Each structure stands twice: as structure tokens, then as C-alpha cells.
Amino acid sequence: MITNQSISIAVRTGNVKYGAKEAIKAAKSGAAKAIILASNCPTDVSESIKYYAELSEIPVVTYDGSGWDLGAVCGKPFIVSVLSIIHEGDSDILKRIEGKIE
Numbered sequence: 001m002i003t004n005q006s007i008s009i010a011v012r013t014g015n016v017k018y019g020a021k022e023a024i025k026a027a028k029s030g031a032a033k034a035i036i037l038a039s040n041c042p043t044d045v046s047e048s049i050k051y052y053a054e055l056s057e058i059p060v061v062t063y064d065g066s067g068w069d070l071g072a073v074c075g076k077p078f079i080v081s082v083l084s085i086i087h088e089g090d091s092d093i094l095k096r097i098e099g100k101i102e
Helices: 004-013 020-029 043-055 067-073 093-097
Strands: 015-018 034-037 060-062 082-087
Touching: 004 067, 004 082, 004 093, 015 020, 020 034, 020 043, 020 082, 034 043, 034 093, 043 060
Parallel strands: 034 060
Antiparallel strands: 015 082, 034 082
16 A cells, blocks of 8 residues: 555655656656556546556556645645656655555
């Protein structure tokens, strides 16, 4: 299970991209290590991202909160419906996504 702390550390110390278009680009190119979707991400957007992520074998997880909540965790004053992790930095987020840490 991913935590708010894991996400905020990845945002501060790693390399992340915001938004569906960036997530699709990162999934198509295989640049993303993981993709996080807000719980209220539109269905057509999430389906498209999941499709390309599956082709590139990139894990996709759904964040328990809304886009506003995910934006707040990222320190952004706007809705973040999709967050692509390009490099996790000092965060343990990839281990949490893989289920190695609960």
C-alpha cells in the first residue's frame, strides 16, 4: 500500500510527471517505473493509461483519495489525477507498490 509520505518524498527527491498525457507518453516509452491514478480519475483516461502501462509492464495503482487529495500530497494547488514516477528518489514507493513493504 502506498502512503502519502512515500508519494511526497518521491515528488521532492525524485522525478515525477503530472497528468494523463504525460503518463501515456511515459507508458508508451517505458520511462515510467510506476503510475498512480487518483480514485476519481475518469474511466476513459484510466483505461487508456492501464492499456499502455500493461504493454510496457509498468505497475498502475489507484490512490485512495481524490485528485484534490493527490494534488495536496504532491504539494500542488491543483487536481492531480495521474502521477507518473520516472525516478523514485529517496522514496520507498516502488517497494510499496511491488508489495515488499506494507
